[in-house]
Amino acid sequence: MEPIKQFSGTVCPLDRSNVDTDQIIPKQFLKRIERTGFGQFLFYHWRLDEEGKENEAFVLNKKQYKDASILVAGNNFGCGSSREHAPWALLDYGFRVVIAPSFADIFYNNCLKNGILPISLSEEQVGELLHTAEGKQTELFVDLEQQKVTNNNGFSAEFQIDPYWKQMLLNGWDEISLTLTLDEQITKFEKSAMVKG
Amino acid sequence: MAPKTIIDKIWEQHKVHGEEGKPDLIYIDLHLIHEVTSPQAFEGLRLNGRKVRRPDLTYATMDHNVPTADKNKINDKIAHKQMATLEKNCQEFGIELADIHHPDQGIVHVIGPELGLTQPGKTIVCGDSHTSTHGAFGALAFGIGTSEVEHVLATQTLWQSKPKTMEVKVNGKLAPGVAAKDLILAVIEKFGIGVGTGYVMEYTGEAIRSLSMEERMTVCNMSIEAGAKAGLISPDDVTISYLKGRRHVPSGEAFDQVAARWQSLASDEGASYDKTIEIDASEIEPQVTWGTNPSMGSSINGNVPYPDQFESQSERESIQRALDYMGLEPGTPINEIEVDYVFIGSCTNSRLSDLRAAAEIVKGKTVHSGVTAIVVPGSQTVKLLAEQEGLNTIFINAGFEWRESGCSMCLAMNEDIVPPGKRCASTSNRNFEGRQGNGSRTHLVSPAMAAGAAIEGKFTDVRNFQAALA
Numbered sequence A: 001m002e003p004i005k006q007f008s009g010t011v012c013p014l015d016r017s018n019v020d021t022d023q024i025i026p027k028q029f030l031k032r033i034e035r036t037g038f039g040q041f042l043f044y045h046w047r048l049d050e051e052g053k054e055n056e057a058f059v060l061n062k063k064q065y066k067d068a069s070i071l072v073a074g075n076n077f078g079c080g081s082s083r084e085h086a087p088w089a090l091l092d093y094g095f096r097v098v099i100a101p102s103f104a105d106i107f108y109n110n111c112l113k114n115g116i117l118p119i120s121l122s123e124e125q126v127g128e129l130l131h132t133a134e135g136k137q138t139e140l141f142v143d144l145e146q147q148k149v150t151n152n153n154g155f156s157a158e159f160q161i162d163p164y165w166k167q168m169l170l171n172g173w174d175e176i177s178l179t180l181t182l183d184e185q186i187t188k189f190e191k192s193a194m195v196k197g
Numbered sequence B: 001m002a003p004k005t006i007i008d009k010i011w012e013q014h015k016v017h018g019e020e021g022k023p024d025l026i027y028i029d030l031h032l033i034h035e036v037t038s039p040q041a042f043e044g045l046r047l048n049g050r051k052v053r054r055p056d057l058t059y060a061t062m063d064h065n066v067p068t069a070d071k072n073k074i075n076d077k078i079a080h081k082q083m084a085t086l087e088k089n090c091q092e093f094g095i096e097l098a099d100i101h102h103p104d105q106g107i108v109h110v111i112g113p114e115l116g117l118t119q120p121g122k123t124i125v126c127g128d129s130h131t132s133t134h135g136a137f138g139a140l141a142f143g144i145g146t147s148e149v150e151h152v153l154a155t156q157t158l159w160q161s162k163p164k165t166m167e168v169k170v171n172g173k174l175a176p177g178v179a180a181k182d183l184i185l186a187v188i189e190k191f192g193i194g195v196g197t198g199y200v201m202e203y204t205g206e207a208i209r210s211l212s213m214e215e216r217m218t219v220c221n222m223s224i225e226a227g228a229k230a231g232l233i234s235p236d237d238v239t240i241s242y243l244k245g246r247r248h249v250p251s252g253e254a255f256d257q258v259a260a261r262w263q264s265l266a267s268d269e270g271a272s273y274d275k276t277i278e279i280d281a282s283e284i285e286p287q288v289t290w291g292t293n294p295s296m297g298s299s300i301n302g303n304v305p306y307p308d309q310f311e312s313q314s315e316r317e318s319i320q321r322a323l324d325y326m327g328l329e330p331g332t333p334i335n336e337i338e339v340d341y342v343f344i345g346s347c348t349n350s351r352l353s354d355l356r357a358a359a360e361i362v363k364g365k366t367v368h369s370g371v372t373a374i375v376v377p378g379s380q381t382v383k384l385l386a387e388q389e390g391l392n393t394i395f396i397n398a399g400f401e402w403r404e405s406g407c408s409m410c411l412a413m414n415e416d417i418v419p420p421g422k423r424c425a426s427t428s429n430r431n432f433e434g435r436q437g438n439g440s441r442t443h444l445v446s447p448a449m450a451a452g453a454a455i456e457g458k459f460t461d462v463r464n465f466q467a468a469l470a
């Protein structure tokens, strides 16, 4: 996966709570066997109307957010189904950072594994970001090393991230290769615990 | 020794590697696989020249995409390709597969327990959020994403930070006519869909102990709807007797040994949890959800809420949006809401006891005109057993369709779709916008409540039916 260290981008404010993965990518698009090309289906039923035309009222379609790469949303983002197609769709559409007061566990993990940085900030901080980005194009600057989010209007917030995942994201490491360096230990565990099929 | 929870015990027994400030490397005892979340994982293995480390601990089936009207007619080409891909992957990597024609085929969370693959003390994962179902046996079972599926295939382990523990204490007893589904819906209604975030929940208390294994699965299944990573129940005699004689469970003397080990896993008296929540089971009534997430629910005798009953602006907005989507007026009595579709199925409520509960209501009656009602057994085994009891005849005579096993209308990936604007009483677990089809409106209920809605054409307190039967 692509490393992420410092990142700046346009904010897209999605002021909704409990956005579930069925909304992020509806199930009719889960039948593909590839990992790529899911961006066209992102927020499908919100972004497009019944005839497949863009729904102008939906925030992603507004011209000031067209090039957004940082999504800011309400709490419990990514709840529901475990589909990794959700972060694949976000990434493919161009999002590298998602900011929300809280995330569903599986979705959060799935982001980390695909080089998307999920950042959880307080309700007030997220509220401020949503407010600032309302109706206009705003930039945010994310520094993973410093664990900081800033903008030009004086916004500054620190965020928490597990040090392990921080390293993985900073370096773009492949988790499986890392685990396989512990192969002997796994084998030893299997013998001692007598894991049976 | 300090008393421990079952979660602590399972964690300790599965820790392969741990370092300060890092997640632990946890061994996985059982990896279940289905057609939708696995193709990209196998592709990843191939690209890197990796093998499946323990095909013998891996088991696959097809459920999400399979047609339920006729197994031999897979009209959707892309779905067909996904199933063919799973078959090819299982062959290539030596994994046992219950394919669409196999007698063991079914929803992955129904067949794991049925075959005895699901056992107390195991760590169980699957690329599916309702893996929490298996927690009913006292297993630590949770859903994972496709990258993690690939990781487990390659290494049989996962990096996991130890989750916090939450006790969900269900005191008292469920009243007659109130189902396990009502219990878990009431818990989610009371505490919200975020209450479990970051936790593994252990359900305890008198009401839980008196549930059958199948009912416990219904409860644990929906832990994820409360935001929890997993939900589980300490094993007891009910667990042991369910498992005895199942195909993948040891028999004879070996069974006694393993059963004793299982019993010892139960949380110790006095073990402490990071958080405890409590609910009184005796106060719970049959539930119906009216909104677009599982916490937006009410008892059958309640009303659709008014948005201004809620405190925060954002809450009011989300309630209003839900009501708009659902096409409901505030203040409408729940038992006046009319339904167009009834779906009895899904990994929450498609086991034999669920079908029995529904059939009891349906017997000798007719599905209300204008209602389309389908029963989708959770597995081929459930289907067969139900047919041996004549449940299929009861349903068919009443006007239900009797289908092949699969996920079906729970997520509407196959042809079983609720059309836009139509209202469905569903025994599944999610009522998100569009879950059962674009524009579909889902109300989550128990199997008996779904059956009652099919007969009456609207939601009804199923206890009235049951009183008439008694």
Ligand code: SF4
Residues within 6 Å of the ligand: B063, B064, B107, B108, B109, B128, B130, B346, B347, B348, B406, B407, B410, B411, B428, B429
């Ligand atoms: S029945 Fe529904 S919830 Fe269960 S595994 Fe299938 S799609 Fe998921």
